[in-house]
Amino acid sequence: MTKSTGSEPGQNKPAPATPFTVSPIVAGPTCCVPECQIRIEDLAVSYKGVPAFKDVTLDIYRGCITAFIGPSGCGKTSLLSSINRLTDMIAGCSVEGLISIDGQNVRDPTLDVRALRRRVGMIFQKPNPFPLSIRRNLEMPLREHGLTNRAELDSRIEKALKDVGLWPEIHGRLDAPALALSGGQQQRLCIARALVLEPAVLLMDEPCSALDPLSSGVVEDLIESLRGRYTVVIVTHNLAQARRIANYAAFFWVKERAGTLIEFDFCRQLFEAPKHELTAAYVNGQRG
């Protein structure tokens, strides 16, 4: 698996050939060569005929953090939920275009959606642990996917909790109700619940926006630590956060009543030398 390190590629590198794809890095160790894992082409989502966004084409790179930024209502969340087909659940929602993960067409009607969602975890804006014990929260998805061996369950649960840094805080009270945890802890538990299935991709829909600043910082550090092991796609309204943690950033804006992708680039490039004037205005806080 390719591994991208914390140091961002992009500085002093030739500008990408086309606006929406990033050319491979010319120099540098091979581990830094971006490898496209999720490919999105000409994607459009509409709700009962009203388009949420259209004409979105972009590549999401393995092991990197990609941030979706832009004002509300430009289709970022819709785009995110079309990647794990959560859009299937919404009445009147139709998706057009192509999404593939590791070459596999996500929109294939014969695709096993449950297997897809096992590989593509999702974290929501509001922490939403089930109203059960901490242990049951992590155990249920595993059992659902066929794992029943007690020792294996326990070791997976422990590993996931250690990954999100919750283990030292709660290992003595795994049978306590999950809703008794603080907001930040709940959100980390939700991340652990996604990680316990060992996914390849994590979709995060504003994972910090419902948390207080301290918890938000802890969760942000956690997301940062996932870099390299998971492909993370994060929707965020916190530009500073996107700037701190993302390798790539995609900027969306509403044009002709539908969201559209304005610019996609290395995160630093997008923030420091945006090519589009709308991007410049948005990241500098003049619009949006």
Place this chain on the structure above:
Amino acid sequence: MRESRAFDLSSPRAAWRDLSLQAAAWFAAAIVAGMFLWLLFDLLWHGAARVDWTFLTTTPKSSGRSGGIAPILASTLLILFVAIAVAAPLGLATAVLLSEYTRREGRLGQMIGLSLDVLAGVPSIVVGLFGNAFFCVWLGLGFSILAGGLTLACMILPILIRTTESGLRQVPDEWRLSAEALGMSRATILIHVLIPVAAPALIAGLMLGIGRAMAETAALVFTSGYVDRMPASFLDSGRAISVHIYDLTMNVAGGDKNAYASALVLIALLIIINGIAVALADRALTRRVSAA
């Protein structure tokens, strides 16, 4: 301070209006509370002296003029048992269908919802006639506790389904979404999360249904019958407590005293059941608040 007269509550006119509105509200509340208290007092006055352990545990004598109500209580509880055993699983299943598998604005959901609302409004005497025609005659159950219980089940199903459905609908969607995003099946999330969370609503609905069923007379006269012996099986006819009260009052000269006593027992049972329902609804509310 006198600039805005419209908001000046100290003007005599505004004060008078305020006072009269308050008085009207208090008066209305007093009438309602007074009627209930009068009824309760009347029952206690006429019936309390007769209600004791012997009354609850002996059989009625001389058509109920004297003796107790043991077989009547037994029949009532058996009828209730049949009604709940049939209505609870059916109600839960229908509520799950309505809240989880149909869209609120969809045609199927609306059709079922409409038929439930119509069913809930059907007078109990009509339900009783239906029960008699269907269970007693057509299915050949005769006048029996089984037929009475099944008829009551039909009667309490709408209210049970509606409360359970609204309980399920109040469970936040985020749990359904996160379960879906984890690749979990609907059945798993339903059994492990949604139904436990909605359980207080289900129980509250059941309590409301039981309250209605206990007080039911018209539907039972035609279905479970009049017989005041201790029932030996579900196929025996059995007299429910409300039927007993009706019979003592209307058909048995000198049955008043025991009618009052039986009514007191019935009211006591209803108050207890209502208390349980309120407590459960409270618990459901606090649970939702703490979960939010």
